[in-house]
Amino acid sequence: MIKIKIIIIPIFILSFLSIANGATTGETFHEETKLTWTQILKDLIIPNPAKPPQFKEYNDKPKIVMPAPEYKGISLEDALTKRRSIREYSKNPLTLPEVSQLLFSAQGITGKQFGTLLRTAPSAGALYPFEIYIIVNDVETLKKGIYHYSVRDHTIILIKEGDFRKDVMHAALDQEMMKDAGVVFVLSAIFDRVRSKYGERGYRYTYMEAGHISQNIYLQATSLGLGSVVIGAFIDNDINELVGVDGKKEAVIALHAVGKI
Ligand SMILES: Cc1cc2nc3c(=O)[nH]c(=O)nc-3n(C[C@H](O)[C@H](O)[C@H](O)COP(=O)(O)O)c2cc1C
Structure with a gap:
């Protein structure tokens, strides 16, 4: 009896303390990814993960060359004023030039510095953690399916053919x-593209970057007279599985729907 008490009481006290002082997952994440001088020193000593390749390749599949992005749209000020989340679309398909322009706005190459290709959206340390896939529901001249955007040559590759609307x-x-x-x-x-330099804080930078990319898509869609909305509410692993990523080393952070209005 005494033995049981010796075991149970500390467990009870520990679990009570952990509830009393218990931080939520979000609070722990925020706390542990704060930039502090201690953390900066730790990062110098503890090695970060190796940097994976900068560009994901699907070499076994044919490339579809996208029209060169060249649209001269409305002024930035007009796009900012008109931008709205639009959730209702007409049944008209998007055109290939529209999709091309939207992809360019998301991650198109716009320059080169010290051998690194720079893009339309900013990226911490120019490490560019994002891969862009498009689920094509209705685009003139494209088969329905999931495509990967190859930023280097502005092409797309069909990685999974099919109707994935539902x-x-x-x-x-x-x-x-x-x-x-x-x-x-x-x-x-x-x-790991970002963790390789910034450790765990790299997660925060990655989430910030999703916002930059998404805002570019919003403004570009507005300028093209299209409707769009960013989506944060999705079952992570269902979408990860759909695009064929493991949800850990590579994970979907946001979705962004675009359609004709
Ligand atoms: C991170 C984030 C996640 C969002 N997720 C959704 C979503 O899942 N579904 C949706 O309809 N709108 C979503 N939105 C759009 C917001 O509802 C919208 O931006 C907000 O109502 C303001 O309207 P506005 O974008 O037209 O200015 C999201 C916006 C952000 C920034």
Whole structure:
């Protein structure tokens, strides 16, 4: 009896203390990814993960060359004023030049510095953790399916052919616009590209970057007279599985639906 008490009482006290002082997962994440001088020193001593390749390749599949991005749209000020989350789309398909322009706005190459290709959206340390996939529901001249965007040569590659409208809608908690959109952009991050330099804080940088990319898509869609909305509510692993990523080394951070209005 005494033995049992000796074991149970400390467990009870420990679990009580952990509830009393218990931080939520979010609080722990925020706390442990704070930049402090101690953390900076730790990062110098503890090695970060190796940097994975900068560009994901699907060499076994044919490339579809996208039209060169060249659209001269409305002023930035007009786009900022008009931008709205739009969740209802007409049944008209998107055109290839529209999709090309949207992909360019998300991650297109715009320059080169010290051998690194720079893009339309900023990236911590120019490490570019994001891979962009598009789920094509209705685009003139493109088969329905999931495509990967190759930023270097502005091409797309069909990695999974099929009608995924219902799958993407269900994964996004049955939000209807997912099946009505011409295209759903999938913003997926390879964390180690950023962790290789910034350690665990790299996660924060990655989430910030999703916002930059998404805002570019919003403004570009507005300028093209299209409707779009960013989507944060989705069952992570359903979408990860759909685009074929493991959800750990590479994981989907955000979706962005675009359609004709
Ligand atoms: C991180 C994030 C996640 C969001 N997730 C969803 C979503 O899952 N579904 C949706 O309909 N809108 C979503 N939105 C869009 C917001 O509802 C929208 O931006 C907000 O209502 C303000 O409207 P506005 O974008 O038209 O200015 C999201 C926005 C952000 C920034």
